[in-house]
Amino acid sequence: MSIIVQKYGGTSVGSIEKIKAVAKRVIAEKERGNSIVVVVSAMGKTTDQLVELSKKISQNPCKRDLDMLLSTGEQVSISLLSMAFQEYGYDSISLTGFQAGIITKGPYTKNKISDIDIRKIKNYLNKEKIVVVAGFQGINEEGDITTLGRGGSDTTAVALAAKLECECSIYTDVEGVYSVDPRLYKHAKKLNTISYEEMIEMASLGSGVMETRAVEIGWKYKVPIYVASSSENIKGTYIKEYDKTMEEKVITGLSLNNDIVMITINNILFKSSNIADIFEKVAKENINVDMISQTSPLNKRVNISFTISKEDSHLIKKVMREIKSKNKELEILIEENISKISLIGIGMMNQSGVTGRVFRALANNKIEFRQVTTSEISISYTLDSINRERAVNVLAREFNL
Amino acid sequence: MSIIVQKYGGTSVGSIEKIKAVAKRVIAEKERGNSIVVVVSAMGKTTDQLVELSKKISQNPCKRDLDMLLSTGEQVSISLLSMAFQEYGYDSISLTGFQAGIITKGPYTKNKISDIDIRKIKNYLNKEKIVVVAGFQGINEEGDITTLGRGGSDTTAVALAAKLECECSIYTDVEGVYSVDPRLYKHAKKLNTISYEEMIEMASLGSGVMETRAVEIGWKYKVPIYVASSSENIKGTYIKEYDKTMEEKVITGLSLNNDIVMITINNILFKSSNIADIFEKVAKENINVDMISQTSPLNKRVNISFTISKEDSHLIKKVMREIKSKNKELEILIEENISKISLIGIGMMNQSGVTGRVFRALANNKIEFRQVTTSEISISYTLDSINRERAVNVLAREFNL
Numbered sequence: 001m002s003i004i005v006q007k008y009g010g011t012s013v014g015s016i017e018k019i020k021a022v023a024k025r026v027i028a029e030k031e032r033g034n035s036i037v038v039v040v041s042a043m044g045k046t047t048d049q050l051v052e053l054s055k056k057i058s059q060n061p062c063k064r065d066l067d068m069l070l071s072t073g074e075q076v077s078i079s080l081l082s083m084a085f086q087e088y089g090y091d092s093i094s095l096t097g098f099q100a101g102i103i104t105k106g107p108y109t110k111n112k113i114s115d116i117d118i119r120k121i122k123n124y125l126n127k128e129k130i131v132v133v134a135g136f137q138g139i140n141e142e143g144d145i146t147t148l149g150r151g152g153s154d155t156t157a158v159a160l161a162a163k164l165e166c167e168c169s170i171y172t173d174v175e176g177v178y179s180v181d182p183r184l185y186k187h188a189k190k191l192n193t194i195s196y197e198e199m200i201e202m203a204s205l206g207s208g209v210m211e212t213r214a215v216e217i218g219w220k221y222k223v224p225i226y227v228a229s230s231s232e233n234i235k236g237t238y239i240k241e242y243d244k245t246m247e248e249k250v251i252t253g254l255s256l257n258n259d260i261v262m263i264t265i266n267n268i269l270f271k272s273s274n275i276a277d278i279f280e281k282v283a284k285e286n287i288n289v290d291m292i293s294q295t296s297p298l299n300k301r302v303n304i305s306f307t308i309s310k311e312d313s314h315l316i317k318k319v320m321r322e323i324k325s326k327n328k329e330l331e332i333l334i335e336e337n338i339s340k341i342s343l344i345g346i347g348m349m350n351q352s353g354v355t356g357r358v359f360r361a362l363a364n365n366k367i368e369f370r371q372v373t374t375s376e377i378s379i380s381y382t383l384d385s386i387n388r389e390r391a392v393n394v395l396a397r398e399f400n401l
Numbered sequence: 402m403s404i405i406v407q408k409y410g411g412t413s414v415g416s417i418e419k420i421k422a423v424a425k426r427v428i429a430e431k432e433r434g435n436s437i438v439v440v441v442s443a444m445g446k447t448t449d450q451l452v453e454l455s456k457k458i459s460q461n462p463c464k465r466d467l468d469m470l471l472s473t474g475e476q477v478s479i480s481l482l483s484m485a486f487q488e489y490g491y492d493s494i495s496l497t498g499f500q501a502g503i504i505t506k507g508p509y510t511k512n513k514i515s516d517i518d519i520r521k522i523k524n525y526l527n528k529e530k531i532v533v534v535a536g537f538q539g540i541n542e543e544g545d546i547t548t549l550g551r552g553g554s555d556t557t558a559v560a561l562a563a564k565l566e567c568e569c570s571i572y573t574d575v576e577g578v579y580s581v582d583p584r585l586y587k588h589a590k591k592l593n594t595i596s597y598e599e600m601i602e603m604a605s606l607g608s609g610v611m612e613t614r615a616v617e618i619g620w621k622y623k624v625p626i627y628v629a630s631s632s633e634n635i636k637g638t639y640i641k642e643y644d645k646t647m648e649e650k651v652i653t654g655l656s657l658n659n660d661i662v663m664i665t666i667n668n669i670l671f672k673s674s675n676i677a678d679i680f681e682k683v684a685k686e687n688i689n690v691d692m693i694s695q696t697s698p699l700n701k702r703v704n705i706s707f708t709i710s711k712e713d714s715h716l717i718k719k720v721m722r723e724i725k726s727k728n729k730e731l732e733i734l735i736e737e738n739i740s741k742i743s744l745i746g747i748g749m750m751n752q753s754g755v756t757g758r759v760f761r762a763l764a765n766n767k768i769e770f771r772q773v774t775t776s777e778i779s780i781s782y783t784l785d786s787i788n789r790e791r792a793v794n795v796l797a798r799e800f801n802l
Contacts, residue, residue, distance in 0.1 A: 016457045050477075056417045057481055058488040065487070068495050069480035072473035076451075079470035080458055086466070087459040094469050099544055120544075143500055143521075 003125060003166040004029060007039040007135065007157035011173045012230035013077050014044035022230065023084035025171075026130060030090065035125045037164065039135045039157040040081055042073025063108035067137075067147045070109075071097065074134035074153070082132045092130040095120070097137035097145070102156065104138035104146045111146040112213075113138060113155060118163045133160065151211020158214045162221035170210060171230035176237035177202070177209055179401035180254045184392050189401060191252065192235075195242035198252045201344040201378045215239060242346050250354055251345035251399040256392055259310040260290065262338040262370065262382055263320065266331040268304060270297040275304065281319050287312040291340065291373045291380060305371050307340065307382060338370070339388040342380040343395065349376055361398040367391050404526060404567040405430060408440040408536065408558035412574045413631035414478050415445035423631065424485035426572075427531060431491065436526045438565065440536045440558040441482055443474025464509035468538075468548045471510075472498065475535035475554070483533045493531040496521070498538035498546070503557065505539035505547045512547040514539060514556060514618075519564045534561065552612020559615045563622035571611060572631035577638035578603070578610055580802035581655045585793050590802060592653065593636075596643035599653045602745040602779045616640060643747050651755055652746040652800040657793060660711040661691070663739040663771060663783055664721065667732040669705065671698040676705065682720050688713045692741065692774045692781060706772050708741065708783060739771070740789040743781040744796065750777055762799040768792050 006029065008022050022038075030036050041047075050069050054061040078094040085092035097104075101117030124131050135153025140146050148155050154170060161168035177199065180188040194202070196219035200212050209227060218225045218239060228236025268274055275294075282289060292306040308316055313336065320332050348354050355372075358379065362369060367390060369381040383391055395401075407427060414420050423441075431437050442448075451470050455462040479495040486493035498505075502518030525532050536554025541547050549556050555571060562569035578600065581589040595603070597620035601613050610628060619626045619640060629637025669675050676695075683690060693707040709717055714737065721733050749755050756773075759780065763770060768791060770782040784792055796802075 016454070019458070053417070053477075054481065054484060057421070057484045061484040062487045065480040065483045065495050068483075068497075069477060072476045075473045075476070076454075076470060079466040080455065082466045082469075083455060083458045083462040086463045094466050096469070096546070099546075145497070145500075 003035045003037065003164050005037045005039060005157050005161040005164065005166060005168045007153055007168065007170045008041070008230055009153065009170075009172050010041040010044055010046070012171055013040050013081065016080070019043075019077070019080050020084050022171075023081060023088060025230070027085070027088060027090055030130060035128075037121060037125070037131045037133060037160055038081065039133045039153055039160065040074060040077040041135050041153040042070075043077055043080075046073040046076070064144055067108045067111075068145050070147050071134070071137040071145050074136055078132045078134045082130075085130050085132070090130055091128060092132055093124050094132045094134075095124075096134045097156070098139035100131075100133045100160075102133075102138035102159075104140050104148065106146075108144075109147055110149040111138060111140065113148065113159045113217075116159060116163045118160075121160070121164070151214055154211050154214035155217060158218045158221075158223055158225060161223045161225075162217060167224045167226060168218065169226040169228065170214075171228060172209065173230065174209055174227075175229040175232065175234055176227050177239070177253070179252065180392060180396050181256065184256055184389070185254075185396045185401070188396065190235075191237045193238045193240060194252055195346050196239060197242065197377055198344050198346055199239045201342070201375070202253050202255055210239075249345060249400075250347040251343045251401065252347070253344045254392065254395055254399070254401055255342050255344065256388060257340040257342075258385060258388065260307045260338050260340055260382070261310055261313050261316065262305060262307050262335045263316060264303065264305040264333040264335070265323075266301075266303045266333070267329055268302050269329075270300045270302045275302075278304075278323060281323060282308075282316070285312075285315045285319055287315055287319070291371055291382065293371045293373055307338065307371070310336070335370075337385040338382050339385045339391075340380055340382050341388070341391055341395065342378050343399065344378045346377050348378075355379060357398060358395065361394050362391065365390060365394045367394065404436045404438065404565050406438045406440060406558050406562040406565065406567060406569045408554055408569065408571045409442070409631055410554060410571075410573050411442040411445055411447070413572055414441050414482065417481070420444075420478070420481050421485050423572075424482060424489060426631070428486070428489060428491055431531060436529075438522060438526070438532045438534060438561055439482065440534045440554055440561065441475060441478040442536050442554040443471075444478050444481075447474040447477070465545055468509045468512075469546050471548050472535070472538040472546050475537055479533045479535045483531075486531050486533070491531055492529060493533055494525050495533045495535075496525075497535045498557070499540035501532075501534045501561075503534075503539035503560075505541050505549065507547075509545075510548055511550040512539060512541065513614075514549065514560045517560060517564045519561075522561070522565070552615055555612050555615035556618060559619045559622075559624055559626060562624045562626075563618060568625045568627065569619065570627040570629065571615075572629060573610065574631065575610055575628075576630040576633065576635055577628050578640070578654070580653065581793060581797050582657065585657055585790070586655075586797045586802070589797065591636075592638050594639045594641060595653055596747055597640060598643065598778055599745050599747055600640045602743070602776070603654050603656050611640075650746060650801075651748040652744045652802065653748070654745045655793065655796055655800070655802055656743050656745065657789060658741045658743075659786060659789070661708045661739050661741055661783070662711055662714045662717065663706060663708045663736045664717060665704065665706040665734040665736070666724075667702075667704045667734070668730055669703050670730075671701045671703045676703075679705075679724060682724060683709075683717070686713075686716045686720055688716055688720070692772055692783065694772045694774055708739065708772070711737070736771075738786040739783050740786045740792075741781055741783050742789070742792055742796065743779050744800065745779045747778050749779070756780060758799060759796065762795050763792065766791060766795050768795065 082094035104111035483495035505512035
């Protein structure tokens with residue numbers, strides 16, 4: 001008999017009918033002879049609705065109170081799911097974050113799990129109970145109820161699996177991890193396996209299947225993570241350690257990010273402190289800078305481009321106006337209709353020529369790109385948004401994604 | 402500087418606007434130099450809605466899970482109220498039942514407070530924070546979240562005041578305790594004070610201002626309880642220890658209970674085991690028997706009347722059919738349009754003639770009563786419901802209520 005941690009997200013427990021359906025799926029797994037820990041999120045849009053409620057009192061509510069408020073969402077889910085198990089004749093126990101022994105630290109609304117006291121859960125598993133744990137929440141050393149921020153329930157599930165030394169299944173509204181988002185490229189292939197490293201690149205580059213933090217924990221503790229549909233009984237994707245069988249493919253996946261703004265500053269007097277000044281001003285406004293590319297100086301003048309999230313578009317304009325007003329010689333260009341395409345694959349590390357193939361494929365289709373940046377296992381390009389669909393199709397075909 | 406515990410019920414925190422209004426009232430009290438602990442219930446009809454939700458999964462949901470579910474209602478209220486304090490510039494801390502140190506025991510959904518570890522609350526009060534505590538909930542020795550059943554928030558508030566050795570104010574949707582329900586008798590007077598004993602009789606006899614349990618705790622620990630309106634700034638009623646100044650009035654209050662059924666069994670062979678048999682059968686169905694009156698036997702035959710709650714009407718008919726089928730000689734009468742009027746007053750203990758005055762007043766108005774029972778500080782009558790309004794008016798005038 002082995003232990004399995006299963007996680008069901010908000011959409012999967014979005015109604016009473018869906019909660020009953022989840023209960024039946026879990027019971028089926030239990031009937032195969034496994035011990036089950038189920039981690040659940042708040043029902044549907046509950047968390048958003050609670051945030052809205054708090055905004056009616058304060059635009060900037062006390063974050064400790066916000067954690068107190070938001071954590072009720074998962075508490076409702078666990079109690080209803082546990083009732084469903086018992087209605088179907090199975091013994092179960094619902095546990096909030098603190099009852100499940102999930103100790104956290106950090107700033108409210110963005111806590112991290114620092115430890116899990118697993119004894120209570122083990123004790124209930126030994127008694128043959130289905131253990132239902134509230135995702136997204138824990139308790140800090142002061143005894144305050146805390147939440148884990150975006151993707152927090154995934155983190156709870158993977159961290160529990162790490163402690164219980166078992167596999168973690170993430171059941172969600174997608175059917176697994178695809179090489180390309182199927183909404184972008186209808187021939188996209190579902191992956192049987194993907195390595196932790198690749199998944200982290202995919203996730204942080206905009207593929208919304210799982211939060212990066214959860215995959216990082218999985219990687220650190222070597223937890224096999226299985227991502228699959230919560231409603232259909234079809235094969236999903238394993239996220240696990242890289243092994244040789246994965247090496248056949250050069251590129252594992254492609255991700256697209258439309259929500260970006262590209263800033264180009266030309267004619268900067270070449271001095272590292274000048275560039276530092278610019279990025280310091282950007283950082284001061286809490287604007288997250290993504291791709292940065294700089295070309296080699298010509299006549300002691302240098303050009304630099306970088307991208308930021310579209311949500312900071314208003315702020316960056318303010319910063320750039322200030323910079324321009326003090327440095328009249330600078331040429332500043334802010335482009336808003338920009339997309340970013342990234343190709344990810346561990347295979348890239350051992351195979352040369354990927355960049356050449358990309359350049360050729362795009363050139364053959366008359367698609368111009370603006371910027372290129374690379375990491376060990378990924379290459380990212382920015383291009384005009386108008387070309388993004390064609391570019392996705394060209395590259396997906398080129399690398400058989 | 403003194404500590405005050407204030408409790409606001411579900412109606413008083415039924416909307417965001419009402420929560421803000423409560424915050425302002427508490428702040429006004431704080432500004433008078435007092436340290437405040439605020440106990441709140443779930444917003445409006447939240448608890449009922451959560452019970453409804455659970456019924457969609459199970460008609461008889463696991464009670465541990467039901468406690469887990471219901472306790473979220475108060476957790477939402479405390480976080481929102483605490484946010485409001487901070488929005489108005491006051492330091493506050495929200496605490497769930499377990500965080501406030503409220504230890505309970507007993508069956509789920511009907512736990513009782515066994516102890517309160519008051520250190521955390523005292524610590525926050527010393528730091529000048531407004532302490533916001535979730536009513537109706539606690540934690541048992543196994544670490545399960547529990548609820549206290551009907552009137553649980555009143556119980557939380559009074560128990561906290563007992564531990565903190567301070568006064569407890571219950572703010573509610575009535576303006577205090579009236580000698581008679583103002584909906585029944587428009588000239589009803591609001592009482593300045595009432596003794597714990599009288600309040601318990603009033604509460605258990607159907608006057609819905611406060612739950613009996615909370616008053617009992619107040620009595621046991623000598624907590625002065627102030628009941629007043631949560632929306633108007635008008636003088637309420639003190640529930641406190643009986644003192645001589647209260648003695649002037651013979652009768653403090655009158656309460657009416659319409660939801661009763663009266664059963665009369667005639668021609669019982671006079672043997673105590675026969676009567677015991679009847680009440681054993683009634684008890685077996687968990688039917689709560691209220692007023693019992695028996696007349697002296699005649700020809701070795703005895704007649705007995707008793708009342709029960711209307712909600713058990715269906716059950717009692719079943720029991721009576723069974724009894725009749727085995728004891729053909731019995732005459733059984735079940736009357737459903739029956740009301741019960743009770744007169745309560747500690748003054749009654751030292752003054753004779755109350756019963757006489759009641760009989761005379763009713764007789765003068767041609768109102769017949771069915772049964773009479775008495776306790777040290779109360780007299781109760783049953784009568785045909787059709788006469789109840791006239792009877793309330795006659796008795797309220799007679800005793801100047």
